[in-house]
Structures are given as structure tokens and as C-alpha cells.
Amino acid sequence: MTDKLIVGIGEILWDILPESKKLGGAPANFAYHAAQSGLHSCVVSAVGNDLLGQEILENLENKKLNYQIAITPYPTGTVKVTVDNKGIPCYDICEQVAWDNIPYKSSLQELAKRTNAVCFGSLAQRNPVSRTTIQRFLNEMPEGENQYKIFDMNLRQSYYTREILHHSLRQCNVLKLNDEELTCVQQLFGYPHLRPETACKNLLATYSLKMLILTCGIQGSYVFTPTKIYFRKTPSVQVYDTVGAGDSFTATFCATLLKGGDIEKAQQLAVEVAAYVCTQEGAMPPLPDSLKY
Numbered sequence: 001m002t003d004k005l006i007v008g009i010g011e012i013l014w015d016i017l018p019e020s021k022k023l024g025g026a027p028a029n030f031a032y033h034a035a036q037s038g039l040h041s042c043v044v045s046a047v048g049n050d051l052l053g054q055e056i057l058e059n060l061e062n063k064k065l066n067y068q069i070a071i072t073p074y075p076t077g078t079v080k081v082t083v084d085n086k087g088i089p090c091y092d093i094c095e096q097v098a099w100d101n102i103p104y105k106s107s108l109q110e111l112a113k114r115t116n117a118v119c120f121g122s123l124a125q126r127n128p129v130s131r132t133t134i135q136r137f138l139n140e141m142p143e144g145e146n147q148y149k150i151f152d153m154n155l156r157q158s159y160y161t162r163e164i165l166h167h168s169l170r171q172c173n174v175l176k177l178n179d180e181e182l183t184c185v186q187q188l189f190g191y192p193h194l195r196p197e198t199a200c201k202n203l204l205a206t207y208s209l210k211m212l213i214l215t216c217g218i219q220g221s222y223v224f225t226p227t228k229i230y231f232r233k234t235p236s237v238q239v240y241d242t243v244g245a246g247d248s249f250t251a252t253f254c255a256t257l258l259k260g261g262d263i264e265k266a267q268q269l270a271v272e273v274a275a276y277v278c279t280q281e282g283a284m285p286p287l288p289d290s291l292k293y
Contacts, residue, residue, distance in 0.1 A: 006034040006117045010124030011099040012045035013077030022282040029247035029283045030119045037255035043067040046098040052076035074098045100127035112140035117148035126159040152176040162188045169207045176213040235275040244283020249274040
């Protein structure tokens with residue numbers, strides 16, 4: 001275990017799958033996989049004062065995952081997940097829930113000052129309360145060469161705006177998105193005609209990013225830096241479902257960098273971990289030792 005601290009901030013919820021319910025939410029998935037990589041990690045979110053909220057806290061305790069979870073008067077978040085015949089999930093996300101209302105407390109300010117890397121998305125910013133908390137957390141984090149503020153877009157339904165994306169891009173130094181999200185961004189920002197590579201280079205330069213990570217499903221993944229482009233193929237696996245695969249990619253990539261690995265090693269391991277998660281049910285399967293850096 002290293003002394004690096006990595007945080008996932010935003011939604012925590014129950015994914016209601018056809019067979020059962022599973023702990024979910026991109027920030028929680030991210031923090032879980034970062035912990036499997038051997039880093040100190042923490043989930044920041046909120047639950048309701050209800051049975052589902054209590055079950056989330058018990059689940060985090062069982063997974064030995066650190067958390068700062070506020071108890072709010074709003075219900076604990078749930079998402080109905082249906083999976084098509086290719087293993088691709090579709091989400092029906094409840095509104096006006098606990099993770100929409102994450103309060104900013106002094107303990108959260110202290111956590112931010114000790115954080116080496118954070119991952120946040122667009123979904124938890126749909127409500128002004130959580131959006132303000134996320135922005136304040138980012139502002140309190142230290143700056144530096146090995147400090148990472150990762151904006152993993154995770155565009156869901158209609159819960160994003162051009163303004164939210166633009167502001168998040170200004171606050172992050174690493175952007176992670178998939179090919180479908182890149183198309184949405186190009187439409188929103190007014191350059192739909194650009195080739196994907198050119199659009200990524202444009203985002204990288206416009207927002208002075210350290211890196212831009214583009215995942216393209218079975219086609220592979222790219223990492224853009226100001227000086228180089230890295231590509232790695234996606235392994236061929238028997239897909240059970242793809243829930244949480246992108247979050248495991250981001251967590252593994254970030255954790256490998258924080259532990260001293262280079263971009264090529266981080267991308268290689270991230271691809272392998274994400275492929276493995278696709279072969280398992282749910283977003284938080286335990287990883288074999290062979291996939292830990």
C-alpha cells in the first residue's frame with residue numbers, strides 16, 4: 001500500500017439489475033478499483049436515511065473501502081439497469097436523490113488537501129448542490145506534476161449541458177471519454193466535422209490537458225498527450241456485461257501512474273483490467289493478482 005490518496009466523488013447508488021441489485025455509481029467503482037491497485041482510496045457521496053442507504057454503508061465496510069458519505073433527508077439513489085444481448089447496459093436514473101445533494105463539510109476540505117488524484121463526472125453535477133461541492137473539492141486540491149484531476153464524462157441521458165462540460169474541462173487536467181461521448185462533445189462545441197483524432201487534439205490544446213483518454217470499445221483505446229499518441233487494442237473476451245468497465249479502466253490507469261508506471265504500462269494494464277471486468281457480473285468484481293501493478 002502506498003501513501004498516495006485517490007478519491008472518487010459523485011454518485012453512489014444501487015444498480016437494479018435483472019437478477020439482483022449491485023452497488024454502483026462511477027465514483028464508487030473508480031475508488032474500489034483504485035483500492036485493488038494498492039492505493040488508499042475514498043468514496044465521497046451521500047445516501048438517504050433509509051434501508052438502502054444503510055445497505056450501501058455496510059457494503060462499503062465489507063469491501064473495506066474508505067468513505068465520506070453524508071446522510072441526507074433525500075432517498076438513496078437507484079438506477080434500473082437493463083442489459084441488451086451484446087452486454088451493453090441501459091440506465092434509468094432516479095432524480096432528486098441523496099447524491100444530488102452532497103454537502104461540503106470541513107472534513108471534505110481536509111480530504112481534498114491530501115488528495116493526489118480525483119475522478120469526477122458530469123452526472124453528479126446535474127444538481128447545483130453536488131456540483132458546487134465537486135467544484136470546491138477540486139479547487140482545494142494541491143497542484144503539481146503528479147496531481148491528477150480526472151474528468152470522466154460518463155454522459156447519461158440528458159443530465160449534462162455544454163456549460164457543465166466546459167467548466168469541468170477547465171477544472172480538470174485529464175479527460176477521459178468514449179467515442180460516443182466524443183461525438184456528443186463535437187456537436188455541443190460546434191465542430192462535428194472534425195476527425196476524432198483532430199477533435200481530441202483540439203480539446204487537449206484548448207483546455208491545456210496533461211492527457212486525453214479515448215476509449216472505443218472493441219476497437220481499442222487511445223491516450224493523447226501534447227507530444228504523443230498511444231494506442232492499444234482491446235482484448236477479445238466473452239462479455240458478461242460492460243457495467244463498470246470504463247471506471248475500472250480509469251482507476252487502473254490512474255493508479256499505475258501514481259505508483260510510478262509510465263503511460264504505456266498504465267494503458268496496457270487498464271485495458272486488461274477493463275476486459276476482465278467485462279467477463280464478470282457487475283461493476284466491482286475482485287481482480288486476480290495477475291492484474292495488479
